[in-house]
Amino acid sequence: MAVELAEAAFDPAARLAAFGCAAAEEGAVVSFTGHARASGHEGAVTSLVLEAYRGVTLASMQEIDRDAHARFAVTRIDMVHRHGRIAPGEAIVFVAVAARHRRAAFEAADYMMDRLKTEAVFWKREEGAIDRWIEPTERDMDDVRRWAPIEE
């Protein structure tokens, strides 16, 4: 499936519909959608701006997709991440994972989101009451450390 960096808004439900499932082998489909919130740490947010860098951003997403395939017994992954200006309520990121068993699907989606939060090449700014750059939180760093490196 696709790993996609999108500037335009997208519809997570349409994405899930297109993802579907392969009846022969995929018993489980997990999706995660991250939405821009209308309230940040510092009050009202009028938009979220995601900056990407040339080919490096998409490559960082593709690496996370590859690693999830290597690490979990999943059959297909769909990943889309927006850049540019995002209005409150709009989807920023969507991942869908299909697998034979639910645990692999949950874990792969969780893993990809932890890595997207801390390693995907984006810089994120909230605009609104106060403009501020958002960097990974301590919690985000703790989350991603749950996934010990796999042995080669």
Place this chain on the structure above:
Amino acid sequence: MAVELAEAAFDPAARLAAFGCAAAEEGAVVSFTGHARASGHEGAVTSLVLEAYRGVTLASMQEIDRDAHARFAVTRIDMVHRHGRIAPGEAIVFVAVAARHRRAAFEAADYMMDRLKTEAVFWKREEGAIDRWIEPTERDMDDVRRWAPIEE
């Protein structure tokens, strides 16, 4: 949101679309869809039959929904589970969870699925090459034991 026991087929993507998100506070939406597979442990499966029991089945689903709300910082849950005869590829169960933060959404969905697999009042039969009843596996029992009871 709804906790629903449905006899007719439903569309997980339409369900996710209807679930949406509240821009003010819901940054994360996780969905899980369990699909009937065309191949079971004993070969080809032509249909999956889910038997429910009077009001007890829905009540068991509602209890899982209530417990997830009590246990995780989630804002809304949608849960639908089919009974009756289900064709390969069709959705059996769908849960969606909205939360301010992604970890709560992932954990609540994971938790609900573990409990639905082992505690929701359904009996499940694969029909096909060999007809067989499906009961929770050792793995399912291990999965649900990950969630230690919360202290009252």
Place this chain on the structure above:
Amino acid sequence: MTTTTGDARITVELCGRLADPCGRSVSIGIPAPGLSVPELVARLVQGFPALLPALERGRIRACINETIVPDQTIVRPGDLVALFPPVSGG
């Protein structure tokens, strides 16, 4: 079809795989003061020996009047009784 007698008859619904040997419900006699769940199961096996293998395998729970109950609960005439083999949704 039934081979036991008692002061009153109740219908026991048999859920999931428990319906395979004898159908989805059977009728048996029980004493007017009622029986505990294990006593009911024993009486059921007495009346329907074909149920024995199914009732011996896995944890069987009773549901009385749409509530899953502990084994020491007394089943009384007039109760809506069902027996549940291990459940599994999803």
Place this chain on the structure above:
Amino acid sequence: MTTTTGDARITVELCGRLADPCGRSVSIGIPAPGLSVPELVARLVQGFPALLPALERGRIRACINETIVPDQTIVRPGDLVALFPPVSGG
């Protein structure tokens, strides 16, 4: 705008919050044999003191020709150079 000199000029793209003090890119001179990443950062601060607070905070990584590189990597004239503050998607 620049206060340093060298054998060649390169443009350094400044990503995320690094663009706040001086804009999205600056041009500086570097010696023809190149510089390590910390040396480049030091030269940048020399030329653009307003960048110092932003470059001192958090782990800053260099990206050369669209690849994130270790600090000991040598930046040479002609390279496509960017500096990355900590990233965060999702």
